[in-house]
Amino acid sequence: MNDYNAPSNLLNDKVILITGAGDGIGAQAAKTFAAHGATCILLGRTVAKLEAVYDDIVAAKGAEPAIVPLDLKGATPSHYQQMTQTIIDQFGRLDGVLHNASILGHLSAFKDIDAQEWQDVMQINLNGMVYMTQALLPALLKAENASVIFTTSSVGRKGRAFWGTYAVSKFATEGVMQTLADEYQNKSIRFNCINPGATRTSMRAQAFPAETPETLKTPEDIMPTYLYLMGNDSADVNGESLDCQPK
Numbered sequence: 632m633n634d635y636n637a638p639s640n641l642l643n644d645k646v647i648l649i650t651g652a653g654d655g656i657g658a659q660a661a662k663t664f665a666a667h668g669a670t671c672i673l674l675g676r677t678v679a680k681l682e683a684v685y686d687d688i689v690a691a692k693g694a695e696p697a698i699v700p701l702d703l704k705g706a707t708p709s710h711y712q713q714m715t716q717t718i719i720d721q722f723g724r725l726d727g728v729l730h731n732a733s734i735l736g737h738l739s740a741f742k743d744i745d746a747q748e749w750q751d752v753m754q755i756n757l758n759g760m761v762y763m764t765q766a767l768l769p770a771l772l773k774a775e776n777a778s779v780i781f782t783t784s785s786v787g788r789k790g791r792a793f794w795g796t797y798a799v800s801k802f803a804t805e806g807v808m809q810t811l812a813d814e815y816q817n818k819s820i821r822f823n824c825i826n827p828g829a830t831r832t833s834m835r836a837q838a839f840p841a842e843t844p845e846t847l848k849t850p851e852d853i854m855p856t857y858l859y860l861m862g863n864d865s866a867d868v869n870g871e872s873l874d875c876q877p878k
């Protein structure tokens with residue numbers, strides 16, 4: 632679906648929450664969803680970055696987004712419940728979620744993984760995503776046809792030396808997706824993973840500092856798969872893990 636050609640009205644009238652919407656792939660996804668008709672809820676920890684995405688969407692004549700400043704590191708289930716109530720009060724439902732926010736942590740030998748860093752990576756990449764999804768389910772079930780996209784990685788499917796903490800968080804992401812997809816099969820909601828593949832962002836530069844960024848796909852290049860999974864053309868797709876850049 633990396634060559635999916637989305638109609639410009641694909642996401643008309645859909646309300647979509649994007650986590651990590653201030654930078655990298657999340658920022659591009661928010662702008663792309665808005666350009667295809669969605670009203671976006673921009674969640675992230677750096678308000679100035681979220682405001683810049685908000686300004687870009689409004690300048691491009693997209694629907695006015697909402698901003699949710701939230702650091703997944705400190706957020707608790709009650710924060711997510713409050714957020715869900717606000718979404719229901721304001722929009723009546725939620726049509727889609729892109730779980731995109733993550734951190735890489737430091738790459739290190741498994742024996743050297745720092746306990747605090749393990750906690751932080753799991754809190755941001757896994758626990759926050761789990762508690763948020765639990766809280767959002769009532770809003771998602773109010774939608775006619777909801778799509779929840781989790782962000783995985785190739786190291787979430789096959790482990791790799793020195794990538795322990797991040798890789799395990801992504802294996803767990805695949806497990807969360809598969810569990811939910813099975814629990815909610817034949818319902819009005821579907822759950823899938825997306826693997827962006829090597830993409831030109833700050834996280835990629837942190838992982839591969841010696842790489843020439845110009846050799847990589849940009850976040851914009853990989854948007855067809857995101858649009859496909861968020862729009863109704865993928866209504867029958869549930870429990871899949873799709874690659875934006877298949878080998």
Ligand SMILES: NC(=O)c1ccc[n+]([C@@H]2O[C@H](COP(=O)([O-])OP(=O)(O)OC[C@H]3O[C@@H](n4cnc5c(N)ncnc54)[C@H](OP(=O)(O)O)[C@@H]3O)[C@@H](O)[C@H]2O)c1
Pocket residue numbers: 650651652653654655656657674675676677680701702703704730731732733734755782783784785826827828829830831832833834835
């Ligand atoms: N780029 C790649 O090659 C690649 C490959 C495979 C998978 N992925 C996955 O794709 C997703 C997006 O990655 P990316 O490359 O776009 O990364 P990125 O440029 O580093 O962006 C990550 C986003 O997540 C946000 N975030 C991080 N910690 C947060 C927290 N505690 N609370 C709220 N928001 C937080 C960041 O906010 P700030 O801007 O405020 O820091 C940023 O907006 C991630 O799930 C990543 O694992 C990326």
